[in-house]
Amino acid sequence: MRAFFTLLREFIATHHPQMRHFAKVVCVILACAALCEAFVFNFNHWRSLSWETVTLDAKIDLAQTSDGRFRVAASDNTVEFDYLGVEVHNVRLDFDGGQSAQNVPVKIWFTDDAHSTYFDDTEYTSGVPVTYVATNNDESEYLNLNASGEMGMLRIQIGDDETVYPVYLNSIQINAPEPFSFNMMRFGLAAFVLVLCYAFRPKSSLYRTYIKEHPHRSKIAVIGAAVVEIWLAASFTLMGSNLVGVATATYNSGSWDGVSVVNTFEAGGDNAQQYAELAKSMANGKLYLEEEPPNWLQNMEDPYDRGARDQAVKETGENYLWDVAYYEGHYYVYFGVVPMLVFYLPFYLLTGANFPTAIGVIIGMAAFVAGVSALLDRFARYHFKRVSVGVYLLLQVALVTCCGVLYLLKFPTFYSLPIMLALAFSVWGLYFWMVGRSSKRPEGWYFAGSLCMALVVGCRPQIVMLSFLAFPLFWRLFITEGHIKTAAGVRQFACLIAPYAIVLAFIMWYNYARFGSPLDFGANYNLTVNDMTKRGMAVGRIAPALFAYFFQTPSTSGVFPYLQAVPFDTTYLGQTVKEATFGGIFACFPILWILVFARRILKMRTAQRKTRTVAGVIGVLIASGVIIGIADAEVAGILQRYFADFSIMLLMAAVLLAFILNENLKPGSTPQRLFVGVLPLVVAVGVVYSCLLCLVDEAGWWSQAYPWAYQALLEVFQFWT
Secondary structure (H helix, E strand, C coil): CHHHHHHHHHHHHHCHHHHHHHHHHHHHHHHHHHHHHHHHCCHHHHHCCCCCCEECHHHCCCEECCCCCEEEECCECEEEECCCCECCCEEEEEECCCCCCCEEEEEEEEEECCECCCCCCCCCCCCCCCEEEECCCCHHHEEECCCCCCEEEEEEEECCCCCCCCEEEEEEEECCCCCCCCCHHHHHHHHHHHHHHHHCCCCCHHHCCECCCCHHHHHHHHHHHHHHHHHHHHHHHHHCHHHCCEECCCCCHHHCCCCCCCEECCCCCHHHHHHHHHHHHHHCCCCCCCCCCCHHHHCCCCCCCHHHHHHHHHHHCCCCCCCCEEECCEEECCCCCHHHHHHHHHHHHHHCCCCCHHHHHHHHHHHHHHHHHHHHHHHHHHCCCCCEHHHHHHHHHHHHHHCCHHHHHHCCCCCHHHHHHHHHHHHHHHHHHHHHHCCCCCHHHHHHHHHHHHHHHHCCHHHHHHHHHHHHHHHHHHHHCCHHHCHHHHHHHHHHHHHHHHHHHHHHHHHHHHHCCCCCCCHHHEECCCEHHHCCCCHHHHHHHHHHHHHCCCEECCCCCCEECCCCCCCCCCCCCECCCCCCHHHHCHHHHHHHHHHHHHHHHHHHCCCCHHHHHHHHHHHHHHHHHHHHHHHCCECHHHHHHHHHHHHHHHHHHHHHHHHCCCCCCHHHHHHHHHHHHHHHHHHHHHHHHHHCCCCCCHHHHCHHHHHHHHHHHCCCC
16 A cells, blocks of 8 residues: 555655646536536526516416416416516516426417517518427426517416326416526536536647547557447436436336346337247247237238238228338248347347347447447557547547447437447457458457358348458458468468358358348348338439438538438439438538548558558448438338448548548648647537537437437527527
């Protein structure tokens, strides 16, 4: 212990100036965040301090309970005040906190010096919009009004057809001062943003700390960034507790068994249990689901016609499983089998319970973030000389946040799990390959890398396009230099090929055993919105897909979280499968604009080195991204989660180009300072977009399951309303 304190004193003495500077910076950042929280985010508190509260309870014409609360019912949900005669700054609807939590829509009309009658939406103007009040959130109860002069009449409608009545009010007040509220989450977020702004400012020491020259510091930064990202991403997923499927005494307590420290439960409905049901079937030696399809489905001439299926359901009252493969009288899971083998089957054999899908998505995310960090670190440390910690972290953050992974975490379902695992296997496969290329005994690395890449086929087959990176990575070694002609080369090449042969043999057997063809994954037999057996390929679907996936500008509004689903129009006179999307990647991620200059930047690289490996890698990445985007649209449709299939490839190409550009800019020169100044801005745009996308209200998400909690989140950010 004495030796420890001695080392600690020596460390403090050596690094005292740096520690003092660090302490000052931390104090300033925390002070600025506290000031923002106290004075900016509590703006309504300070401006309302001088207001005099007027209670309108005596004028409320609603039924009252024995304890004095006002009872709002479906048939009596409107209160009207004939004449107020004062300037009204806000209305407070004091809902009773003891009632069931819900989000109540509130519609307000009023007259003032500019309006002698109630006004509403017209062709050229907008009236007072509907707003929402959470019955268990005090901040949402204060509704700021913007009347012209004195207010005359005031009418308030509380609730609509979807509101669960009765709703209880304690009081209605006008000009009520808002209480001071120090929100720790908002304070922490402000401090975090300030830390990022300070860390990535143009003169930051992060841009002077090079990964190759400072291995220990840079490794701490790389690992630290990955840990923070994993923690934040996992926390976001766990926030949507309705999709997690794990319960404890304090988390999802309504599904807790009351005995176990933690137990699992089925989340997401019957359709979400496909992998779990397949695990049960496999445990019993079957490759199809044990549930029997209804007789009417087995007797249909074309069971893949959705309209005919819906009609049969109406006539018989018997439902069928949605989004599963139906083939010769049995239900099958057409999604990749690897996630089931990795998580569900072992978990079921050990516990007899269903594996919680969201936990698998979180594990896949953690593996992906760690793999991306390791892969970029490998490139920066061994293939470039002047990649600074600042540039590395910016590009790593851009890659992690903009590749679609966050949206998969928003909906951690069995749809997201195969994509997430495919991405995780891919980045680790590439990392192992890269390590093997510089290893004296690469066989093990090659085998591990190819095994990871091959397993992608059993997760998300289209992402296996990343395996084509093997050509630029290994062509020179094995073909140009003739290494494959040597005994060591044959052995190493076998290690590259063998995992593919093993995995593909299993998958082809699995396909053949189910559908009679080694190349049939069963997607065409999907019971979904359209007949996949007759979908075919249509050139007319390509242009709308390219626009939606790559170039469509995002649609925004003035209300947090600002993003809206983009409109979709097409001249393709046929069926287009389309879910809500929020903008193309080139319009939303400015970091990708560097791809326009790919040819010029690659000339810088080829001028330094004779080999064209990096150019080949970038070419394969760009081509793969475009091909997969088109293939997704042709085979399945245009869906937001499919962005994760191809965004990673284009982002990886952009990151490599940024590394090359950074390598060729003289430190301290005007172009280099411009690069360092612009890079944080373009990365920030993509990060902000991705984070806002995660908070957009969508069907099936946490915002729909717990709208009152979502309203509380909105109040944190809409502090001025």
